Amino acid sequence: MTIVQNNQFILTKVYGEALDRPNNLVALGTVAVMNPEQVIDLPGHFAVHVETGGLSRLIGSRYGLAQCFYHFDGRRLHHGADVRAVCRSAGLEWDWNWRALAAVSCFEHVLGEDSLHPLVSRLGAGEIVTVRNGSLETRVAPAPEAERFADPAGAAIDALVNFVQTHGRENAVVSMSAGFDSRAILAAFLASGIRPRLISGGYGTDVRMSKKIAAKYGLELEAIDLPLADFLDSRLDIARITSGSKTACNWHTYVYAKRARLNPDDQIFIGSNGEFARTFYFDRGAPFILADLLSRWTTPKFWNAKLARFAQLPEDGTNAALLDRLGPKQTEARAYLMRNYGGRLGDSMDEFYLRERVRNFIANGLALVGAFAKPRTPFVTTEWISAIRQTPRRMKLGNAWHRFAIAKLEPSLLAFPVDDTTRPMGRRAELKYWTGRVGHTRDTAPMDYASLFAAAPFETALDAAIERLDDIVDRGAVRRFQQSASRQERTRTLSYLMALGSFKESLAQP
Incomplete structure (x- = not known):
């Protein structure tokens, strides 16, 4: 969502959404000019641009999830919600940022403030970019000193419940899966006496378990199909919104939100960054x-x-x-x-997840959902993150914090499995988790991407996309690779090339 307001003195533009901004954009713009640090820690995910006299300034919210890009041409600060908009405003011809391309190939997202264009930067978390009389200055505002908690695990539960009670009383929708994050969010709703609508997408475990949970508590559930036709029809919109940095294996987020019966005022609660409480990259017990x-x-x-x-x-x-x-x-x-x-x-893994994965990968997903409704992220708030940072590591293994939160808020939710076994989620991880033989969850993809990428319509779309990538890769070489590569290698590489080619194609759209 982008909002613009102009008064006689200050032009103010907001990318994303500040959940508790001053009474109006004029007041927000005044604060952004006089005391920009006071804007950064407002609740919500947003970027604010203000312009007055010889001053042009961008301010990013604390965790930098709102998509905002910029380029300084020596005189003017060009900015926009996607890279294409900035390139058009600044009159930049397309060029590839090879460092960013390598990062997307490896991590499925860029690193730092990179974009796929070497002259366009992503506004950083808590960053203030100021152009004053033709001179550029960038700085990152330090985070305020965190409150110290006697019981940080309990404080994190309180932060979750407070967020749900503050933002979830009207038009609340929970994006439901079989996993821990959405179940903790639902537990907070039920403990607060609020009955949200549930949506779940794809095939397999997530939808099956969501149906059982919805039936148990008498909640409305919408199960959403993710057809190939919608996937391909939406590819240029997805590539534009994500500026080419979200690989095609993750495009289901847009199709999911598009096919759900969502209204622009719906508040869709998503478990993004719940991984910060569970040692996501190496949750393997004793190892x-x-x-x-x-x-x-x-x-x-x-x-x-x-x-x-x-x-x-x-x-x-x-x-x-x-x-x-x-x-x-x-x-x-x-x-x-x-x-x-x-x-x-x-x-190190926790901080990388928050500062890189959440800001550059999950933020793309939130932008896709934001095309249809208002995403709400109770696990990306200063209160919750501060509490989890202080929570002992033992509570971040085997989903211990999630189990603790669910047990305190709505313990009956622990009776449902997280997979297609009959074993309940329970209050503790199973014994073999601690041996490292099994991780904290058995993830299932929402779409069978390997089969999708082998379908004839995908091949046709891929050909159109790769035609735009002659400055990166030769189509004949890709064909030879497709014939010799393993199924897993082929899926990952075609996902990468489809995203880049679709983005390059979107640059030519009106």
């Missing part, structure tokens, strides 16, 4: 505990392992500028990761 103790060695090994997994591209037909930044050659990315996330293994 993690040992690795965390040996962080001096294991943290570099973890990042090396992450960098070694990337979308495979044919060496005989791919631009060397990209190949030179993949795999063992990613020296710049490795240095960035170790500089920013090179400490204790568990803490």
Whole structure:
């Protein structure tokens, strides 16, 4: 959502949504000009632009989830909700940011403030970008000192409940799965005496378990199909909204929201960043505990392992500028990761998830949902994040905090499994979790992407997309790769190329 208001002195524009802004945009604009730091920690995910006299300023909210990009041409600050809008405003011809392309290949999102264009930056979390009389200044406002909690796990539950009670009393919809995040959110609703509508999408476990939960509590549930036709029909819109940085294996978010019976005023509660409370990248019981103790060695090994997994591209037909930044050659990315996330293994993974994955990957998903309704993220608030940061690591293993929260708020929800077994979620992780033999959940994809990518309509759309990528990869080389690669390699690489080609195609749209 983008809102613009102009008075005699200040032009104010808001990307995203400030949930508790001053009485009107004029007041917000005045604060943004006089005391920009006071804007950053307002609730919600937003970016504010103000312009008055010789001043042009962008301000990002604390966690930087609102999509806002900018380019400074030496005189004027060009900004927009997507990269295409900024390029058009600034008159920039298209060029690839090879560093960002390598990051998307590896992580399925960019890193830092990169975009896929080397001259367009993403507004950072808590960042203030000011152009005054033709001079550019950027800075990141420090976070306020966090409140100290005697019972941080309990304080995190209180933060969840307070968010639900504040924002969930009207038009509340919970995006439901079989997993822990949505179940904790639903528990907060039920404990507050609020009966939300549920939606669940795809095939398999998530929909089956959501139906059982809805029946138990007498809640309305909408089960949403995700057909291939909608997936392909929407690809240019998805690529534009996400500026090409969300790979096609994750496009179901848009189709899901598009096919749901959502109204613009609906508030859809999503469990984004619930992973911050559960050691997402390595939730493997005792093996993690040992690795965390040996962080001096294991943290570099973890990042090396992450960098070694990337979308495979044919060496005989791919631009060397990209190949030179993949795999063992990613020296710049490795240095960035170790500089920013090179400490204790568990803490480093948590902070990477919040500051990179949530801001660059999940924010794309929220932008897609935001095309149809108002996304609400109770696990991306200062109160909840501060409490979870202080929560002991033992509460972040085996979904211990989630189980604790559900047990306190609506314990009957623990009786439902998280997969297609009959074993209840329960208050504790199963014993074999601690051996490292099984992770905290058994994830199921909402769509069978491997089969989808093998379908003839997808092949036709892929051909159209790759025609736009002759500056990255040769189509003949891609065909040879498709014939020789494994199913998993093929799916990941085609997902990557479909996103880039569709975005390049969207640049030519009116």
